[in-house]
Amino acid sequence: MGRWEPDAAGRLREAAMALYAERGFDGTTVADIADRAGVTARTFFRHFTDKREVLFAGSELLEQSMVKALADAPADAGPMEAVAAAVLASAEFFDDIPRDYSRRRQDLINATPELRERELIKMAALTSALTDGLLERGVAVDVAPLAAETGVAVFRVSFERWISAPDGEPIADVIRSTLKTLKTL
């Protein structure tokens, strides 16, 4: 394993973000990122499968916590109630990440087609996972995908609002307000 690497993943992430901003995503190699972070390329690949994944490493955790909240919702909760609990669980995940990091990361994703594609794939995977979770709760097959898609829509819209709001409203409040807006539709 070589020398001690305090939070190599975190340093690789920061190095990648800085380099993508400086040289663009296409102009940055894994070697550049490892170099800037002061680790070897081998260390990079111990943490991430490719240079896109550096920005999405947390998405499995996010998915897991949402799927868990869905499963843990009371047995008598309706599909949208359970999905709302799952979306609200994402707030805890983002509480640990500075909003400024999330905003810079999103700007980069929006400006880079390859990253945008990866993000859409992650969102599609999240939708599938929530659909499966709803089916396991006994939700009907014609209802589960729609509830899951709607939940992911609420998540996306809330996240977008959260990072662009000037006042730094907590994401949990933004999600609650988006869920309320959904009801009025």
Added chain:
Amino acid sequence: MGRWEPDAAGRLREAAMALYAERGFDGTTVADIADRAGVTARTFFRHFTDKREVLFAGSELLEQSMVKALADAPADAGPMEAVAAAVLASAEFFDDIPRDYSRRRQDLINATPELRERELIKMAALTSALTDGLLERGVAVDVAPLAAETGVAVFRVSFERWISAPDGEPIADVIRSTLKTLKTL
């Protein structure tokens, strides 16, 4: 422009579908597709920008017809009503395409990550277009993206149900039923 090419685009599409099924997406080149369709590669590129685009050439038309229906909805229609009109307008688009083609196309997309990415990009573009259309109708900025995302969710779920239903229910009926399910959520 060379010789007369009756429906070269249609023949290229069929050739691509057949080859992707036989050799896989990665194992098929633009030259293969042009060859099978009996046209030159130059003709291919007059119709499509790349071998992914062959399967998505209709998506601009679909988006345009949905955006038009959104704009044409009565001035006093609420955001979800206008979005529902847009989603229902997609039915006309699919009326012209054999359901079997849509199903084969979707199987191929689901099995091919590169095509899946392109599809997700198209859906994201559709969401943006509907959001813009809603903003133009005077819908509030915190409501428009959510209504658009929800509309695209209804479209995706309906399309998926339509191609997998054994009974060949018309897509317009499936959309109406999905909209009804959404209300119960």
